[in-house]
Amino acid sequence: MRIRVTPASDLGVAGTAESGRAPAVEATAVTCRFGADVVVDAVDLRIAPSEFVALVGPNGSGKSTLARALLGLRPCDGTVRLFGRSPAAARRDGLVAFVPQRGRAAPVVPATVAEVVAAGRLGARRWWRRFHPADVAAVDHALEAVALTDLARRPVAELSGGQQQRVLIARALVSDPALLVLDEPVAGVDATSQRRFRDALVHLTRHHGTAVLLISHELSAVASELDRVVVLRHRVVFDGPPGGLTERGVHLGVHPEDLPVWLEGLGG
Amino acid sequence: MNLPLPWPFERNYMQLALVAGLMVGGTAPLVGIFVVQRRLALLGDGLGHLAFAGVAAALLVGAAPVPVALGVAGVGALAIERLRSSGRVSGDLALALFFYGGLATGAVLAGRAAATGRSVNVVPYLFGSILTATPTEVVLVAGLALVIVATLTVAGRALLAVALDEDAARVSGLPVEGLNAALAVLAAGVVVAAMQVVGLLLVAALMVLPVAAARRVARSFRATVWCSAVVGVGSVIVGLVVARVGDLAPGGVIVLCSAACFALSGFVGRPARPQRA
Helix, strand or coil, X not given: CCCCCCCCCCCCCHXXXXXXXXXXXXXXXXXXXXXXXXXXXXXXXXXXXXXXXXEECCXXXXXXXXXXXXXXCCCCEEEEEECCECHHHHHHCCCXXXXXXXXCCCCCCCCEHHHHHHHCCHHHCCCCCCCCHHHHHHHHHHHHHCCCHHHCCCEHHHCCHHHHHHHHHHHHHCCCCCEEEEECCCCCCCHHHHHHHHHHHHHHHHHCCCEEEEECCECCCCHHHCCEEEXXXXXXXXXXXXXXXXXXXXXXXXXXXXXXXXXHCCCC | CCCCCCCCCCCHHHHHHHHHHHHXXXXXXXXXXXXXXXXXXXXXXXXXXXXXXXXXXXXHHCCCHHHHHXXXXXXXXXXXXXXXXXXXXXXXXXXXXXXHHHHHHHHHHHHXXXXXXXXXXXXXXXXXXXXXXXXXXXXXXXXXXXXXXXXXXXXXXXXXXXXXXXXXXXXXXXXXXXXXXXHHHHHHHHHHHHHHHHCCCCHXXXXXXXXXXXXXXXXXXXHHHHHHHHHHHHHHHHHXXXXXXHCCCHHHHHHHHHHHHHHHHHHHCCCCCCCCC
């Protein structure tokens, strides 16, 4: 279980080589229900490799449900292909990573930042094998990407809320995924952590060719870097570049309580 | 075979007790770490009660209790895991069902066995009988301990990843269902191995108390693993010595030693203090 800290080295871009030219996400007519309620209604969504897409909408609009459906964590109607294969196959092939909503970074049993981040590395390789220098380098690289290198040996429980969120993001980055899905990863996180977070995502899309689907209420930090914004209110009410929203008089630094007003601007 | 060990381990029965105790004291906390991390601290108790049903069934039909208890606890562990992961029943309610179902079944079967005229003594299974362990039983306990250590050496990292966050682990490509099933079966193995040492009613204590003590002192997962194993092994050695000196029940004394370590760890361990960003 030892996590050695060694200088970071260049990492292979395994995910992109595997993913080929197929879209990172190709979802058709995805419909999810909770009992009789239709939470996600006939959603079509396509995300190209290395595209940076934000998914926004009011609370209860189906964002998290859609994300879980895309990853195959929740049964829904419709079809989902990730890199041309089923979500289960994409997971098995180590193409996907996920930062769940309200994820707990601090474990009950003590664990260091490096140990928690290393836990994200196993799926990208044969999980039963010993850690190789490449795995250790990947952990270092992920810690560097979220600026936590200095805290690698600290127990996660001693970190601030923003730092703990960055640990979870590093745990997702460390497998070098071809598609990264983040469900409200920066809710309640300080401005410094949000900037670090944006830089990490930009680095991923530009240098690793990773497709990113970011669910968030708070997009002001990443607005300038987004390729597309998808607005969900059970159905897709807007899908286009952030500029398209601005033209309609809406801005991306929206607080949850302002969202109903904000959405009126879309005429959705 | 009698090894040239100093008092109080100079007698053969004390040496057998020491070997079985060290195996269980060292491995029970290792499985316990993952159980505690998954907030299933009472899993060991639930499996202990199921194993009791297995022991009673074996007494009724005149079979060897340990293999039957292992089979019943193993199947029960998989069933609890299945109920929990299906989301139909919460983890603690799934445990309660098996907890009381196992104990009640055991009571009925043991009563039936007594009624058929067999000599039925369930006390050694409930409170341990480490001082009367036979060489065969000690070999069986050692075998279970070896399997546990080998499995954790290979799958420890993956089990940690699943215990930290099941969804993230599943998306990252880990076989979460298989790993959860493996942990459930390992826990059943620990329970049956520890049955001999501290008894089914105190089995969970050896899985949980050393971990509870270690987590207040250790600062990393790796350190928690070592520290909890040391507490488990230390409790067994000190417990056996104290039990021999004071002519006390060794199972109870071993668990009290672990509980004392937990209490003392409150003075040694520093409370986690969140730092500012």
